[in-house]
Amino acid sequence: MNSLFQKAQDASIQLAKIDNDTINQVLNDIADAAIAHTDEMLAANAKDLAQMSPDNPLYDRLKLTKERLEGIASDTRHVATLPSPLGKVLKHYTLPNGLDLSRISVPFGVIGIIYEARPNVTFDVAALCLKSGNACVLKGGKDADNSNQAIVRIIKAILQQNGINPDVVTLLPATHEATTEMLHANGYIDLVIPRGSSRLIQYVRENATVPVIETGAGICHCYFDEYGDLEKGKAIVNNAKTRRVSVCNALDCLIIHAERLPDLPALCAPLADSKVTIYADEPAYALLKGNYPSTLLCQATDESFGTEFLDYKMAIKTVSTFDEALAHIRRYSSRHSESIVTEDTLRAEQFIRQVDAACVYTNAPTSFTDGAQFGLGAEIGISTQKLHARGPMALEEITTYKWVIRGNGQTRPK
Amino acid sequence: MNSLFQKAQDASIQLAKIDNDTINQVLNDIADAAIAHTDEMLAANAKDLAQMSPDNPLYDRLKLTKERLEGIASDTRHVATLPSPLGKVLKHYTLPNGLDLSRISVPFGVIGIIYEARPNVTFDVAALCLKSGNACVLKGGKDADNSNQAIVRIIKAILQQNGINPDVVTLLPATHEATTEMLHANGYIDLVIPRGSSRLIQYVRENATVPVIETGAGICHCYFDEYGDLEKGKAIVNNAKTRRVSVCNALDCLIIHAERLPDLPALCAPLADSKVTIYADEPAYALLKGNYPSTLLCQATDESFGTEFLDYKMAIKTVSTFDEALAHIRRYSSRHSESIVTEDTLRAEQFIRQVDAACVYTNAPTSFTDGAQFGLGAEIGISTQKLHARGPMALEEITTYKWVIRGNGQTRPK
Numbered sequence: 001m002n003s004l005f006q007k008a009q010d011a012s013i014q015l016a017k018i019d020n021d022t023i024n025q026v027l028n029d030i031a032d033a034a035i036a037h038t039d040e041m042l043a044a045n046a047k048d049l050a051q052m053s054p055d056n057p058l059y060d061r062l063k064l065t066k067e068r069l070e071g072i073a074s075d076t077r078h079v080a081t082l083p084s085p086l087g088k089v090l091k092h093y094t095l096p097n098g099l100d101l102s103r104i105s106v107p108f109g110v111i112g113i114i115y116e117a118r119p120n121v122t123f124d125v126a127a128l129c130l131k132s133g134n135a136c137v138l139k140g141g142k143d144a145d146n147s148n149q150a151i152v153r154i155i156k157a158i159l160q161q162n163g164i165n166p167d168v169v170t171l172l173p174a175t176h177e178a179t180t181e182m183l184h185a186n187g188y189i190d191l192v193i194p195r196g197s198s199r200l201i202q203y204v205r206e207n208a209t210v211p212v213i214e215t216g217a218g219i220c221h222c223y224f225d226e227y228g229d230l231e232k233g234k235a236i237v238n239n240a241k242t243r244r245v246s247v248c249n250a251l252d253c254l255i256i257h258a259e260r261l262p263d264l265p266a267l268c269a270p271l272a273d274s275k276v277t278i279y280a281d282e283p284a285y286a287l288l289k290g291n292y293p294s295t296l297l298c299q300a301t302d303e304s305f306g307t308e309f310l311d312y313k314m315a316i317k318t319v320s321t322f323d324e325a326l327a328h329i330r331r332y333s334s335r336h337s338e339s340i341v342t343e344d345t346l347r348a349e350q351f352i353r354q355v356d357a358a359c360v361y362t363n364a365p366t367s368f369t370d371g372a373q374f375g376l377g378a379e380i381g382i383s384t385q386k387l388h389a390r391g392p393m394a395l396e397e398i399t400t401y402k403w404v405i406r407g408n409g410q411t412r413p414k
Numbered sequence: 415m416n417s418l419f420q421k422a423q424d425a426s427i428q429l430a431k432i433d434n435d436t437i438n439q440v441l442n443d444i445a446d447a448a449i450a451h452t453d454e455m456l457a458a459n460a461k462d463l464a465q466m467s468p469d470n471p472l473y474d475r476l477k478l479t480k481e482r483l484e485g486i487a488s489d490t491r492h493v494a495t496l497p498s499p500l501g502k503v504l505k506h507y508t509l510p511n512g513l514d515l516s517r518i519s520v521p522f523g524v525i526g527i528i529y530e531a532r533p534n535v536t537f538d539v540a541a542l543c544l545k546s547g548n549a550c551v552l553k554g555g556k557d558a559d560n561s562n563q564a565i566v567r568i569i570k571a572i573l574q575q576n577g578i579n580p581d582v583v584t585l586l587p588a589t590h591e592a593t594t595e596m597l598h599a600n601g602y603i604d605l606v607i608p609r610g611s612s613r614l615i616q617y618v619r620e621n622a623t624v625p626v627i628e629t630g631a632g633i634c635h636c637y638f639d640e641y642g643d644l645e646k647g648k649a650i651v652n653n654a655k656t657r658r659v660s661v662c663n664a665l666d667c668l669i670i671h672a673e674r675l676p677d678l679p680a681l682c683a684p685l686a687d688s689k690v691t692i693y694a695d696e697p698a699y700a701l702l703k704g705n706y707p708s709t710l711l712c713q714a715t716d717e718s719f720g721t722e723f724l725d726y727k728m729a730i731k732t733v734s735t736f737d738e739a740l741a742h743i744r745r746y747s748s749r750h751s752e753s754i755v756t757e758d759t760l761r762a763e764q765f766i767r768q769v770d771a772a773c774v775y776t777n778a779p780t781s782f783t784d785g786a787q788f789g790l791g792a793e794i795g796i797s798t799q800k801l802h803a804r805g806p807m808a809l810e811e812i813t814t815y816k817w818v819i820r821g822n823g824q825t826r827p828k
Contacts (some may be wrong), residue, residue: 147506205600211626330427354427359817363822364821367826387814388801405774409645409777414657
C-alpha cells in the first residue's frame with residue numbers, strides 16, 4: 001500500500017507545478033466526461049445497487065441517475081469557476097534587519113478521504129482536491145466500489161489526456177486494511193478527513209497517527225429566549241427541524257424559557273404538519289398536552305437530550321434562566337451549530353460570546369450550516385473540531401501555508 | 415484525572431469572559447511574583463538539581479537562576495504588551511438573503527502541553543495560554559517536578575488574587591499515566607502540544623486521540639547553488655550551523671552544486687573555528703582533504719544524510735543539478751526549514767515554490783526560524799505538521815475561530 005501512497009505523493013509534487021487554468025480545463029473536461037460516460041457509470045452503479053436492498057436507507061445515497069450525474073457535472077464546472085485558494089499572501093512584512101517575510105497558502109500535499117456509500121463524493125473530492133493542488137487518496141465504501149472504480153477510471157483518463165499524473169486521484173481497495181494503512185501513512189498522507197457515521201469517525205479518531213479533521217455529528221439546539229419573537233421562532237424552529245432531518249445541521253432540541261411556555265403550542269404547531277415526534281420535559285409536556293397531536297407527544301427521558309435524532313424527532317427542555325440554557329447547551333452540544341431566538345441584542349451578543357460551537361446563530365436556523373449557503377462555493381465536509389478548520393470546509397480549508405523568507409545574506413546574532 | 419480536566423474546562427469557560435486588561439494585569443503580577451518568590455523557586459529547583467548529575471545534558475536546561483527568573487519575568491511582561499489574539503474579525507460579509515456572517519477568533523478552550531525538564535516552559539505556556547484565553551493543563555518532566563510545583567503554586571496564588579479561577583493553570587502529576595490520560599481526554603482537552611524529544615513526539619503521535627500539533631525535529635538543509643555568492647554563503651552556512659547547535663533550526667546538511675566545488679574549502683573555512691566535524695560525500699571529501707582540518711573531516715555514510723545532529727556536525731552532499739538538490743531535500747528534509755544561496759532570482763523563486771517546508775529561505779540562514787525573530791512576539795513551539803499551524807507558533811496559532819451568523823428570521827429553502 002505504501003507504494004500507492006508514495007505514487008500519490010510524487011504526483012502531488014508534480015501537481016504543485018500545474019497552473020490554475022490547466023486545472024480548470026481538467027475540471028471542465030471531467031464534467032464533460034461525467035455526461036459522456038453516463039451509461040458506463042450507471043452500469044457500474046447498477047452492479048452495486050443489485051447487491052443492496054432497496055429498503056436499505058443507504059440505497060438512495062448509493063444510487064446514480066442521469067439527473068444526478070448532470071448535477072455532478074454542473075458542480076464540477078462550478079468548482080472551475082472558483083478562485084484558486086493557492087498562492088495567497090496571508091501575511092507580508094519586512095523585519096528591521098531587512099528580511100522579507102511572507103506567509104503563502106499552499107496545498108497540503110496528499111489528502112486521504114474515507115467515506116461510505118456515496119459515489120458522488122468521489123467526484124466532489126477529486127474536483128476540490130485538484131482545484132486546491134492536492135492529490136487525493138480515496139477510500140470509498142465497499143457498497144459503492146463498482147461505481148467508484150468506474151468514476152475514478154474516467155477521471156484518470158481525463159487527467160492523462162491533460163498531461164497530469166493520474167496518481168493525483170488514487171482509489172484504494174474497499175477494504176478495512178486499506179483504511180488502517182491510510183491512518184498510519186505518516187510521511188505520505190498529510191491529512192485524513194473521514195466522512196460518514198459516528199462509528200467511522202470514532203474509529204478514525206482512535207486509530208489515526210496521521211493528522212485528522214473530524215467531521216460529522218451535530219447535536220444542535222435552538223434556545224427560544226424570554227425576549228424571542230414568536231413568528232420568527234416558529235419559522236426558525238420548523239425550518240431547522242424539518243428542512244432535512246437526515247443532515248448534521250438539523251435541530252435536535254428546542255430550549256424554551258419558562259416565561260414563554262404559554263407560547264410553546266404556537267411555536268410547535270408547524271412541526272405537527274411534518275409529523276415531528278416531540279420528547280418534552282415536564283413543564284413543556286404539561287403545556288403541549290391537548291395542544292399537540294397526542295400520538296406525536298412523549299415525555300422526555302434522559303436519552304432525549306444529547307441525542308442526534310437524524311429523524312422527525314425533537315426534544316424540548318424548559319429553563320428558568322439564560323444561564324441554565326447556556327449550561328444545557330454546554331452539556332449536550334456537539335459544538336456544531338447552536339442558535340438563539342431573541343429580540344434582546346445584549347442577550348444575543350452574550351449568546352454569541354458564551355456558546356462554544358463552530359456556528360453560532362442569532363434569529364436564524366442551524367439549517368444554514370453549509371459551505372454553499374455560507375457562500376464558500378463548495379464544501380468538502382463540516383469540521384466539528386477546533387484545529388485548523390471549524391464548520392463548513394471549502395477550498396481554503398484544505399490548504400496550509402508556508403513561510404517564505406527572502407534575505408540578502410543576513411545572519412542571526414548569537 | 416477526568417475531574418481535573420473537567421475543572422480546567424470549567425475554568426476555561428470563565429476565562430473566556432475576562433477582558434484583556436485584566437489578563438495583562440495578571441501577567442504583570444506573575445512577573446512581579448517571579449521576582450518576589452525567587453528564593454522559593456530556587457529552593458525547589460535545587461531539590462530537582464540535586465537528583466540530576468551535572469554532567470547530564472538536561473542539567474543546564476533544568477537549572478533556574480536569579481538571572482533566568484528575571485528573564486522569565488521580562489518575557490511575561492512582554493506577553494502583556496502584545497495585542498490580544500481574540501475577537502479578531504477574520505471574515506465578514508452579508509449574504510443576499512440578509513444573513514450577516516463573520517468569522518471571529520476565539521480560544522481553543524483547554525490546551526494540554528507535554529514537556530520535559532525545562533521549568534521555564536511552565537511560565538511561558540501559562541502566560542501565552544492566559545493571553546489567548548485558554549486554560550492549560552501542564553504535564554512537565556519528572557526531573558523538574560519540584561520546580562514546576564513551586565511555579566504553578568505561585569501562578570495560582572496570583573490568579574486567585576485577581577479573581578480568576580486558578581484551575582486555568584493545572585499541573586498534572588509527573589507520571590506516565592497522566593500523559594496517557596491527557597492524550598485520551600476527548601471532550602475535555604481541545605489540543606495537545608508535545609514539546610521535547612522525538613521519542614516523546616512519536617509517543618504522542620501514536621497514542622493521542624485528541625487533536626495534536628507536532629513540534630520538534632528539524633533536519634535542515636542549505637543548498638549552495640551554482641549562482642551562489644560565496645561571501646553570503648560563508649556567513650549563512652556558518653550562522654545556520656554554529657549559532658546554536660542544539661536547536662531544531664540548526665543546519666544539518668550543506669548541498670553544493672558540483673560547479674562550485676572549488677569554492678567549498680572557502681565556504682567551510684569558518685566552520686573549522688567552531689570545530690565542526692564534516693561528513694563529506696566523495697566529491698566534497700576530495701576537495702576538502704588538505705583544505706579542512708583532517709581531524710574534523712570524515713567521509714559521509716548513508717547515516718550522514720537525514721540525520722538531525724544537534725551537535726557540531728554537518729553533512730555535505732554534492733549535486734550536479736538544481737533538480738537533484740530538490741530531490742535530496744525532498745527525501746531527507748523534515749520540512750522544518752530549508753534554504754538556498756543563489757543570486758539567480760528565478761532559481762530562488764523555483765526553490766520557494768518547489769520546496770515543501772514550514773519555512774523556506776533565500777539567502778538567509780535557517781537559524782532565523784523562531785517566533786521572536788519572525789516578529790511574532792512570543793513562541794509556544796515550532797510546528798512541523800501542516801494542519802492548523804506551520805513553523806513558529808505564537809498567540810494567533812493557539813486560537814481557533816467560530817462562525818457567527820446574525821439573522822432576522824430568515825429560513826433556508828427546501
